[in-house]
Amino acid sequence: MRRSVVSLTIVMVIVAILLGNLYYLQVKQFENYATRSNDNRIRVVPIAPPRGLIYDRNGVLLAENIPNFTLEIVPENTDNLEQLLDDLAELLELTPNDIERFQNQRKQIRRFNPVPLKSQLNEQQVALFSVNQHRFPGASIDASLSRYYPYGAALTHVLGYVARINTRDVERLEEQGIRANYAATRNIGKLGIERYYEDILHGQAGYQEVEVNNRGRVLRTMKVVPPIPGKDLHLNIDINLQLKAKQLLDGRRGSAVVLDPVDSGVLAMVSSPSYDPNLFVNGISSKDYSALLESPHRPLINRATQGVYPPASTIKPQLAVMGLELGLVTPQERIWDPGWFQIPNTERRFRDWKRWGHGWVDVYKAIEQSVDTYYYKLAYEAGINNIHQYMSEFGFGEYSGIDIHEESKANMPSREWKRQRHKEPWWQGDTISVGIGQGYWTSTPLQLTQATNILVNRGKRTQPKLLRAVDDGEHFEKLPPPDQEPIELNNPANWDVALKGMWGVTNKHNGTSWKAFEDTPYVVAGKSGTAQVFSLGEDEEYDADSLDERLRDNAMFVAYAPYDDPKLVTTVVLENAGGGSSNSAPVIRELFDYYFLGEDAGQSAGASEE
Amino acid sequence: MNYKQQQQSLWWRFHIDWPLLLGLLALMGLSLVVLYSASGESMAMVQRQLIRFGVAFFAMLVLAQIPPDVYQRWAPLAYGVGLALLVAVLVMGEVGKGAQRWLNLGFVTFQPSEIMKLAVPLMVARYISAQPLPPRFKYVAIGVIIAMAPALLIAKQPDLGTCLLVACSGIFALFLAGMSWKLVGLAAALVSGFVPILWFFLMRDYQRQRVLTLLNPESDPLGAGYHIIQSKIAIGSGGFGGKGWLHGTQSQLDFLPERHTDFIFAVLAEEFGFIGVAAMFCLYLYVTGRGMFIAAQAQTAFGRLLAGCITLTFFVYVFVNVGMVSGLLPVVGVPLPLISYGGTSIVTLMAGFGILMSVHTHKRLYAQ
16 A cells, blocks of 8 residues: 555656657757757658660660659649639549549548649640649649550560559568568569560669748759669560461460570460450559459460470470480481380270371481370380489479570479479389370470570570670670580480481471471471460460360460571460461561561461461 | 445546546647647648547557556566567567667567556566565665666667666666665666667667767758757747637648658747747646556555656657757657657557556455
8 A cells, every 4th residue: 555655656756758859859959849840841852763664686775764644733832622623624634533542541641741632644735734724732743754665465475564553562662671661663564575584674762852831832942862763674585576476376275485595595485365464554453454354265364385285296306315325226227116005914005196197206206296105115125213303404393594584494393393292102103194295294385485585595595584684874785695515415416316307397308397498598497296285374264155265275386497507496285276387387477487488478487387 | 325425436446547648638639739730731631630539549448458467467467578589679670760670470569568668667677676675785786677678679779769768668667666866877877888888889870970060060061950940940939829710821831751750849839939839738737647646546566656657758749849849958759749640659648548557446345
C-alpha cells in the first residue's frame, strides 16, 4: 500500500519533469523554434533517370521512352475544385470515369501533392490546356517519360516489359540496398531483357533541392543534381529476321530460334502466340490480364526457352557422334533393319517409323532417313550413363546461359534422376526410347538450336546471348561471347560424319526433307523431328474439347545454312502440327530464303509452300 | 437494490471497470484525431487503427472474464512458452530493419517479446507473492533473474525498447512487494554497472549512434540527428496554443519522420500546443492513477503486485516515448501507448488492462 503511494509520487515527479521540459520548449523557446520551423522549407525532390534504350544489331530502336503527358491537380491549391473539374471536363472531354478515378486517388495521396486526373493526353489536348492554363489554378501538366515498344508483340518474349514497382520489387530493392535510387522511378523491368539488365538500364537517380512555402508550394529551385541516364543496350537480334519469323508463326502455336554460329548471338527468337507488352507499361486492366492468363494457347509462356518438348529425331546427329566416339559404330558398318528392334532375350518390339524397315543402314542413312532401329540399337549398346554424359555436354538438361530469366532446363534423364523423381530404378526399355529423343528426355527449342550450334562449330561451345553491346554514350562496349570448355573428340572426323548426315537429310533424294529445300541457291543441312505428343509444360491439364487437336504430333526441325560456311542455325517447333519435315521445314525454308535471298525471293518461295 | 447499484452490477457482471474504460476510450479517441492529421488525412489509416482498437478491446474483454487465480496458476506456463519462443526467434526468426524480432508460424508472424510484456509481470508477481513479504534478499535475487532472463534475450534481438519495458515490469513487482530500500539502492547500482555491458556488447552500431546523437543532435543534422532536431522543432514551434489541427507545417510538409508511429507525440504537440500536451498528460495520469487504485484495492498480494506493475509499465511507455521525442532520452522504439499507429503493442496493452479489470472485478463475496 505504501509502495503504491511512493510509486504514484514518482510518477507525478516524472510527469512534472516531462511537462517542465515541454514548457521550456514550447513556451520559453517558442520564438526560436517557430523561426526554425518557418525556415524549414528546403525539400529534396528526387529525379528519375531516363531508362536506357534498346536497339537491335543494326541500330533499329526496339524500346524507347516517349513523353507521357498527365494532367494533374493539387486540390489544396485550387479555388473551387468542383468548378475546376467541370470546366476541365468540358475542355478536354473527360469522362465521368476519369473524375471518379481522380476522386479515389485523391484519398490516397498526401495533401499538397499532385493527384493525376488524366494520363496520356494527346498533343492537341496539351495545346488546348496550355492556352487556357491561366483559368485553372492548381492544375498543371506533368511530362514524364514512359516506355514504349514500337514492335509490340513481335519482341515481347525477348524484351519483356517494364511495369509498376510493386511491394515485392520494393523488398528486393531494399535487400540490395538500392531503394533510394528508385525514389522517383515508377516502373521496373519485370520480364525478359528489361528484367535481366535492369541494373544497366535504370541509371542513377538525381535530385533537386527546392524551397517550398508554408503551404508546400514550390517557390524556387536551389540546386539540381541531374540524374545519370541508364545505358543503352544493343542486342544481337535482327529485327527484320525476327519480324519475318513472327509472321511465319502467326496463328500457330510454336517457336523459332535463330542463332549466329560465329558467336552464338540470338538473331531471332519468337514464341507464338504473343501479346502486346505496351499493355503492361501503364498498368494492364484485370480483364486483359485474365484473358492472357486463361488463354488455352498460353501466350505468356516463352515457348523458345520455356517450352519443354521431347527432342524426337532432331538429336540423332548428336547421338551418332556419341556412337562413333564410343566405337559402337563406324562410318562403314551397316546393320539390317527389319522394321523393329528387340532387346536380346525379351519379347517387346520397338517399332521403326517405317513399318517394313529400311533394310541395310549405315550411319549416314540412319541420319538421312531417321532410322529409329539404328538408334534403338545404338542407345541399347551405349547405355543411359553414356547418353546422359554426352548429351549433357551438348547442353541438354542444363541452362543455356541465355540472358533472360525465363528459361527451363527441361530434362536430360539419368539413373539418379529417375530414382529421385519416380522412386524407381532405370529400366533398359527407358534407354531405348531415349535413343530416339522420346521417353523421359525433354528439351527446349533453344537447347536444340544450341546443340546443333555446337555440332556445327565442331565442339566449340559459346553461350547464346541476346546482348551484343552496352553503350553509355561515351563507350560502346562490345561484349565478348562467353566461351565454355569445348567438346574434344578423340577423332574430330566424327563431326564431319554427323554434319554430312544432316546434309543428306535436305539434299539427297531419299533424305526425309529434301523436298522442302529443293532448288535452294544456298546449301542447307538439317534434321527433322516428329515428337509424339507431350503437352507443353509438365503440369498442363488437358481440356477434353481440344484434346484431339492437342494429341497431334509436334513438328520440329533444326537446320543451318550455308553448309560450308554457316551463317544461321535455326530451330522451328510447331505444336500439334504433325510431321517436322512437312510442317516446320517449309517455315525454315522461307526464313532462310528471306535472309539469304531478300524479301522478294522469300515471298515467291512462300507461294510454293502448299 | 437501488438503480445505481443495479447499473454497477451490470458492469461488474461483464467484469469491466468503467472508470478505467472511460480513460482508455478517451486516449483512443485522441489517437484517431491526431492520426488523421499525422497520416495526411488518410481515412484508410484511421480505419485500420479503429479495427486494431476493436481487436484490442475484444482481447481486453476476454481477459477480464478470467479470474485472477487462473492467471496465477498458468503464469509459469505462459512464461515458459514465452521464453522458448524468444530462443526460437533468435535461432530462426526473421530479420527486419536490422533486428530479429519476428517469428513466422506459417499462418501468422508475431513478436514473442510481446508475450513477455505480460508473462514477466505474471511470473514475478506469482513468485514473490508466494514468499513472505517483504521479500528477503534471496527471493528478490530470484525475482530479478526471472525478469532479466527474457529481457536479455530481447536485448540480443536487439529490441532495446521492449527489453526496457520487460525488465521494468519485473522490477516494479519487486519494488511494490516492498523490497528494502537498501536493495533498491543496490539494484540502481547494478543497473548503472550494466550500462557499460549494454554499450559494448549488446547494442548495435545504430543504437549507439542514437545515444551519441541525443547528446549532440546538431552534429549530424542530415543523418541520425535529423529525427530529434525535426521533432524538437515541431514541438517547440507548436507554442502554447498549437498551430491548429491539420495545420502543423512540420508534420504536414513531411519534415517529421515516422510521424504516425513513434513520433506521433510531436504532431500532437505541434498542432495542439502545450495545452494539448497537458491535457494528454492528464489522461495518462488519470489511467495510471486508476490503475494504482485498483492495485491498492486488490484482495490478494498477487493481484496487488500484478495490477501495480502492469500500470507502472504502462506509464513507462509514456515516459520513454515522450522523453525520446522531446529529446531527453535516446531514440529507442517505444510507441506512445494507445495513441501511436499500429503494432501489436496496442493489443498487448489492452490485454494488460483486461487483466487489471479481472483483478478488480473478481472479488470474493466473503470480503464484503
